[in-house]
Amino acid sequence: MISTGFAGAVLIGCALLSLPVATESGERADLIDALFTSTSAVCVTGLITVDTGTYWSTFGEIVILVLIQAGGLGIMTLATLLAVLVSRRLGLRARLLAQVETKSLTLRDVRRVVRNIVLFSLGTEAVIAVILTAVLLVGHDRPWGSAAYEGVFHAISAFNNAGFSPHSDSLMSYVSDPWVCLPIACAVILGGLGFPVIFELRRSWRRPRGWSVLTRITLAMTLVLLAVGTLTLTAAEYTNPRTLGPLETSNKWLAGFFASVMARTAGFNSIDTSAQGPESLLATDILMFIGGGSAGTAGGIKITTFGLLAYVIWAEMRGEPGVRVGRRRVPSANQRQALAVALTGIAAVVVSTFILLGLSTYSLDQVMFEATSAFATVGLSTGITDDLPTGGQVVLIVLMFIGRIGPLTVASALALRDRVRRYELPEERTIVG
Template sequence: MKRKAGRARPAPGMAGLRHPTQMIATAFAAAVLIGSVLLSLPVATESGTRADYVDALFTSTSAVCVTGLITVDTPAYWSTFGEVVILVLIQAGGLGIMTLATLFAVLVSRRLGLRARLLAQAETKSLTLRDLRRVVRNIVMFSLGTEAVVAALLTTAFVAGHDQPPGRALYDGVFHAVSAFNNAGFSLNSDSLMRYVGDPWVSLTICVAVVVGGLGFPVIFELLRSWRSPRTWSVLTRLTLGLTGALLVAGTVVITLAEYTNPGTLGPLSSPQKWLAGFFASVNARTAGFNSIDVAAQGPESLLATDILMFIGGGSAGTAGGIKVTTFGVLAFVIWAEMRGEPGVTVGRRRIPDTNQRQALALVLMSVGVVVCATFVLLGVSDYGLDRLLFEAVSAFATVGLSTGITADLPRAGQCVLIALMFIGRIGPLTLASALALRNRTRRYELPEERTIVG
């Protein structure tokens, strides 16, 4: 009997991976597992003994998901081999596993199939498939170029301002440049960047790298093309730049004023250094994870402000995490339109589609649900208070890496919760949900409409 014509059957081994986002989730998971195996090798530790696998898995997840949370002291525990593995995982996670795979396909075969282009589109958030190979090449070239410039500036600062040997300064400069641009927050110093709290050269260089990496590649490329014509900017660019600037200013003011007289944080610093440290804290709360002041000594006001900044995060399609400023901006304009009684939501002279509004609402509600559930579990398995555990959960989910110093002291169950949060936060709640779905469902009919009471 002849087989009826229909859709082509998936290739062996691919039957369970029908959606591009499933491939992305699988690729990130594979990278995490490979990294954990490498970090489990005796050569990866300073002591020459095998690392506990949970520590290796936690560090690998934190690196691939560009988070920065750690259960062991990076410079003291990991050897040079282990640090290089962490650096490679950060770079791979920041660029995106699918972006790297697409680049390799272009370089090797000079051809790119539709399936591979769809995979790369899903990872890079490209709005069209046109010239995707050029887009991926530009992403990699821009990333490596920016990291090289930042590394050169940091190396010079370490040599000229802190008397480091040139070789060590170069190593530190490259590591921190990659970590900063990819918003990872890993440092080769046990105190992160607290030793540079009053150094504007180091602090501002790190801040610029964090902000550029967190803007998102579509915004960066649009600015490079039409920076002289703001009126032609897309809604994405306007929302990202406007809200990024507003959040940086608000975060700087709130954190600086809240910690101004705190003897454990900004109190001993001069006035200019206080504002520099406050700005640094505001920038790095947007998912970078470096700290130049003691987070554990911060007051509840600045911790809450940091929670909010971490949860919002940075720009779409960049190296930052969180729900993204565009999501926050869309919901803000939805509220504004509802308060004014407008029939639609507009940003500038553009209308935001209903689908975007639903996506933003779903993303925020799912994110809140994940953070709340994780915090509830952490409360059950540890003895720390709500403020610290909520801070830890938001930091992990938003792939920030800031901590009040309790990560290593959490029980293994709590650390496994953070591993799950980092993974979910990196690939995105909606991406994870769509990866679990085999296909989109369509309804060929409409039900009668009935209004309900809201509020």
């Protein structure tokens, strides 16, 4: 159902973007461009084959915003909200679908959870939009209409970790402006934390000892990855004359922090990504692949997956019989799920990189960066997306779709039901490593 819902939204978006009114020229967009843009918007990625600001008309950009909002909140979440508003009732089937999409741990109060998700999302986007509009009006002398439109566009795109921008250079013209970069970075972080973590922090932010394993891992790994990413990317590009080199010291750290945040599946860039060195490209690959928090608008294999695997390795190195996070023990089923998600993601990136290398003449650095960005629904690019052959763009479309709904969601959609084994075979240990 979830796979079908997202596929339906992609097709509807493709049909709307194929209308002549959706382009500035008044001509129909190529089918591959419309399909690619629709998939990128619904999957909140941000990769593009045509320039958003110059190719699409205002109607086309509004369609993209609607698709971003629908993809960020989740097709099933919007359908559940509509059912509540129309009938004031919520059946078991709708509750189950909402539970899967919102990652709610119980079936109770799903309506309240969905309502809070929508209110929090729209409220955050409104606040960021107001801030950006005021900054553009006062600090950049933009006309009222232009400032408001740009503020709303970037607020929706940032909170949903989409990375779409009406500017051809994304946010490079604001690389030294903290009043633009920091609100967008805050929106990205909030959207990427995940709704369960946000709601738990709202309820019990004064009692960290009672936080769940999800909240503990998400917050700890977010802080670590933001710090490590900022240090690594700033150091790697510090003297690069095409990126951070010409900037003042304070602006270098601002751009490094912004790049670290955006690599966590947001997709905006304030420096030229294609001009980055191989070290920072590899560091960005790693950050993109890890992604953001579960049940949020970010992509990747998720912070909880990466953090849980780190705890598993630490427990194994210490010879512990189980994995403990704080005062909680993590069940073995969660550990297997984390391993399956990570390995499935690695397989998707490796296979698609191999295919793209065969279809294009670009280097391994560029192709792997593109594949990782698509799978992790990031949107950063070294500038090769629109130059890839049609077959390569189709590969990226499939990657974006799989990355949004999750490798395990695809696998579970193919499996009719869980298999129950009523017996166990004798145990035999084997050599590992």
